[in-house]
Amino acid sequence: MPVTVIAAKPAASEVQPEKYRFIVNLTDPVFRGYYHGKKKHDDDMEAMLERARAAGVKSMIITGGSLHESKEAIELAKQLGFYATAGCHPTRSSQFDQFRGGPEKYLEALDQLIAANLTGKGRVVAVGECGLDYDRTHFAPKDVQRRHFRSQLALAKKYHLPLFLHSRAAHQDFVQILRDEGFDKDGGKAVGGNGGVVHSFTGTAEEAAELMDMGFHVSVNGCSLKTADNLAVAKSIRPDKIMLETDAPWCSLTSTHASKAHLTSMPPALNALYFPPATKPESFVYGRPVKGRNEPTAIGGVAWVIHKLNEGIPFEKVTEKAWKNTVEVFGLTELQ
Ligand SMILES: [Zn+2]
Secondary structure, three states, X not given: OOEEEEEOXXXXXXXOHHHOOEEEOOOOHHHHOEEOOEXXXXXXXXXXHHHHHHOOEEXXXXXXXXXXXXXXXXXXXXXXXXXXXXXXXXXXXXXXXXXXXXXHHHHHHHXXXXXXXXXXXXXXXXXXEEEEEOOOOOOOOHHHHHHHHHHHHHHHHHHOOOEEEEEEOOHHHHHXXXXXXXXXXXXXXXXXXXXXXXXXXXXXXXXXXXXXXXXXXEEEOHXXXXXXXXXXXXXXXXXXXXXXXOOEOOOOOOXXXXXXXXXXXXXXXXXXXXXXXXXXXXXXXXXXXXXXXXXXXXXXXXXXXXXXXXOOOOHHHHHHHHHHHHHHHHOOXXXX
């Protein structure tokens, strides 16, 4: 389960990291030291959370990618005082058909899970991840993905919850289903919907514009900033529609990406908070990040790249805008 972070703590320098607040999306076993089922190092969830707090991460949204994972996300969000999403990722949408009692029962179980967790600590703030992923149809064929993406939209309408959306190489079908189901404008307000965000965006500027015109927000992470084309698209996202995320432990900003050139100008005090020196899993040191595992702290790096792409807009403005959009879309009023 990936995480979305919110933000901060003071540092002695001209930069004031305590001003930069973020929301991220965390239930992956790698934060417990497990990689593909193999224990490589000690559980360092606490240390990771401490680093995140220092980097200005005020809260996180823990995303659920299946019925089972959504339960875990809610449980962890309750323990940590964060937020969760509940839904089924397109790559796991075969679970609907394999479920005992059939797809209707799976949807009903998601429905009941949401209904039971709409208030208080660890509450469900969005339906998702759901959507389409045509890059990975080996996990679930297109028609299966389409069917169960569509069925989950009913939950967003029923509970007036925003959507946490995933769209990969499937834009036409993705927007068609949203339009068919009444999410063609204002994020589906007319049919009971409440907008949402298309996360980890890797599409074109035209696709981003279409989604924004339909009333959705667009969220970027390291995967959205890999190439020069990606950067141009990220730059095109309107300030009132942008969100920032890490998708930790995935989607790191890496040295081979086009984003790298924009990170070199980051003040050392911020760099130390957002990218603390990491060690390999084999030489794990408690309190240090692990190489190759993206962490919520890196949200600051994503924000810095967006700031550099929009020359003239102060870093603080970028982080505040993304914070405000996230708080508003997901209704995180207690964070205001
Ligand atoms: Zn996703």
